[in-house]
Each structure stands twice: as structure tokens, then as C-alpha cells.
Amino acid sequence: MVATxxxxxxxxxxxxxxxYRGVIVDVDAEYSGSEEWYELMARSRPPKDAPWYHVLVDGGMHSTYVAERHLETDPTGKQVEHPALGEFFDRFEDGRYIMRRRH
Incomplete structure (x- = not known):
């Protein structure tokens, strides 16, 4: 069974x-990376059968792929600074980013 x-x-x-803080740009219901990446990067061995998230890192130029168990809601309410925000979102409203509309 896949977790929500x-x-x-x-x-x-x-x-x-x-x-670090960041904004979620995509969600995988379960781990979808390579076995090599998991072995090298996921040293705490988070579960593969739980959600994983693609995150733009605040104040950085990069993104990360993170297991749900390492994340919590950010309490600051502050926006994220990242050069790729405009590729994914139109605006920031009520503490979250609103996705761009596909044309």
C-alpha cells in the first residue's frame, strides 16, 4: 500500500x-531514483515505499530529492529564494506557492 x-x-x-528550508516542486509516491544514488546519498536508509519530494533549496541554486521522514512544515511563513521558482510557480499566496498554469 502506498502512503498518502x-x-x-x-x-x-x-x-x-x-x-534547510525549501519548496516542493514535485512528489513521488515512492522512491523513484536509481539504486546507485540511494546507496551513495541516502545514508540513513529512509524507506523507499514512502513519499519522496523534489525540493528547491532556499538560498541555493540546486534542488534535492528528500524522503518524507526528514521533512516538517516550515513555521516561518517566509518565501523561498531560488532562481528556478518562476519555472514552477506563478505567485506566493497564503504561505505557499501557486503552480504555473500549463498552456
Whole structure:
């Protein structure tokens, strides 16, 4: 059985372990990366059968792929700074980003 994601696209999160903020741009119901990446990067061995998130990192130029168990809701209510925000979102409203409309 696939778990229901706790977070959604446009939501601002905080990474518990590495103490960074970011915004979710995509959600995978379960891990969808390579076995090589998991072995190298996912050292705490988070479950593969739980949701994973694609996150633009606040103040950075990069994105990350994060297991749900490492995330929590960001309490600051502040926007995220990232050069790729405009590729995914139109605006920031009520504490979250609103996805761009596809034409």
C-alpha cells in the first residue's frame, strides 16, 4: 500500500536533519531514483515505499530529492529564494506557492 503524501507541491518545508528550508516542486509516491544514488546519498536508509519530494533549496541554486521522514512544515511563513521558482510557480499566496498554469 502506498502512503498518502503529507506535503504538497508549493508547500514550504524544513529539513530536520540538514536544517534547510525549501519548496516542493514535485512528489513521488515512492522512491523513484536509481539504486546507485540511494546507496551513495541516502545514508540513513529512509524507506523507499514512502513519499519522496523534489525540493528547491532556499538560498541555493540546486534542488534535492528528500524522503518524507526528514521533512516538517516550515513555521516561518517566509518565501523561498531560488532562481528556478518562476519555472514552477506563478505567485506566493497564503504561505505557499501557486503552480504555473500549463498552456
Amino acid at each position: 503524501p503529507k506535503f504538497g507541491i508549493g508547500q514550504i518545508i524544513h529539513h530536520r536533519k540538514f536544517d
